[in-house]
Amino acid sequence: KSYYIEIAAGVLTDVAGNDFAGISNATDWTFSAASLSTTVVWSGTDVDATDSYINANELAAATITGKITNQSNASNVSIAEIKFISGNGGTQHIVSDALKNAISIDTDGNWTLVNDASWTSALDGDKAYIVQVALSGTLLGNAMSGLGQTSSVTIDNTIIGTLAGTHTVTISNDAGILDNDRITNDSAVKVSLTLENALTLANDETLQVSADGTN
Incomplete structure (x- = not known):
């Protein structure tokens, strides 16, 4: 909060009896709570x-x-x-x-x-x-x-940890000349994933596998 103080002239006197000139300045003093x-x-x-x-x-x-x-x-x-x-x-x-x-x-x-x-x-x-x-x-x-x-x-505690190690992704119904050339003209292929380590999912959890377009 911001405040300023006004003191009228003559309200205060010093020990010699002189009137205090007063304060009419409206400059704000800002106060903030310690935190x-x-x-x-x-x-x-x-x-x-x-x-x-x-x-x-x-x-x-x-x-x-x-x-x-x-x-x-x-x-x-x-x-x-x-x-x-x-x-x-x-x-x-x-x-x-x-x-x-x-x-x-x-x-x-x-x-x-x-x-x-x-x-x-x-x-x-x-x-x-x-x-x-x-x-x-x-x-x-x-x-x-x-x-x-x-x-x-x-x-x-259901998921033991993040997946680690090397995991194998295979395409099992690639009708191309080679089934491991990563090229196919099939409109749909079946992708299988083999994990190197076990993974247990809770009923409300899923495992998502995404391809980055290069591997």
């Missing part, structure tokens, strides 16, 4: 939560990272609590003090919650979670707080 905030992101090697799902392999490598914004230059900034909150019946989990207190915040405000079974095993499969991070700090001797959270992510 702390942080980004909160699922991270880790081969961890991608942009599809709103975390599979078993991703959960085994997942970390939670963020970057704190401290525009008020508060001191003693720390993470007060990290909480996993489910919106569809999953068990709520609060990260232990031991893990939380082990988090260091660098000079740029970056922080990381390491992967640990104490929290990864506490999350229920097929349940959606947000990760909420509470901050605390001190400004001019006064306590202050802040908050940040992820969007909702579903823990999916």
